[in-house]
Amino acid sequence: xxxxxxxxxxxARDPYQLAGxxxxxxxxxxPDDDHPGDPYAAVVTDSVTLLFEQNNDTKxxxxxxxxxxxxxxxxxxxxxxLLALGATIAHDHREPDGTGFVVMLxxxxxxxxxxxSAAERAATS
Numbered sequence: 001x002x003x004x005x006x007x008x009x010x011x012a013r014d015p016y017q018l019a020g021x022x023x024x025x026x027x028x029x030x031p032d033d034d035h036p037g038d039p040y041a042a043v044v045t046d047s048v049t050l051l052f053e054q055n056n057d058t059k060x061x062x063x064x065x066x067x068x069x070x071x072x073x074x075x076x077x078x079x080x081x082l083l084a085l086g087a088t089i090a091h092d093h094r095e096p097d098g099t100g101f102v103v104m105l106x107x108x109x110x111x112x113x114x115x116x117s118a119a120e121r122a123a124t125s
Contacts, residue, residue: 005048008067010110011055015041018108019052024085025069059109067112068101075102075116082114098124 012018016034019041023030026045034041039054071078079089079102090111091103102114116124 007042007049007051008065009051009053010108011057012041012052012108013054013056014108015039015052015054018106019043019050021086021107022050022052025082063111066110069112069114071114071117073117074120075114078114078117079104 010018016036016038019030019034022043026043028043028045031042031044041052043050043052069078075094082104083089086107087104089102090105094100094102098120099116101116104112104114106112
């Protein structure tokens, strides 16, 4: 017997709004049954579903689990795109040789990382 990841769940003050940010990140459509004010909102991708659950507690510490995003373009282009969507940079670990990653925060301060694309990794291996 084994298991697979069905959803990754995040606490959110406004699940509908936060899901809207992540819908843009992944370029997917909002499920028909998600509405403003609902206690849950989902982002369904080809590989996993992100579920945002109503919780008004303030964030008190660093996430112990986070998403690592691998863009289909360059890492730096993706960072710029995500900044335009409302993310912020928490820690920039990009190195002069092009390696490294960027730790970002979504609009409710959940950490996630933007890695180099597969093409960028192949070019420096």
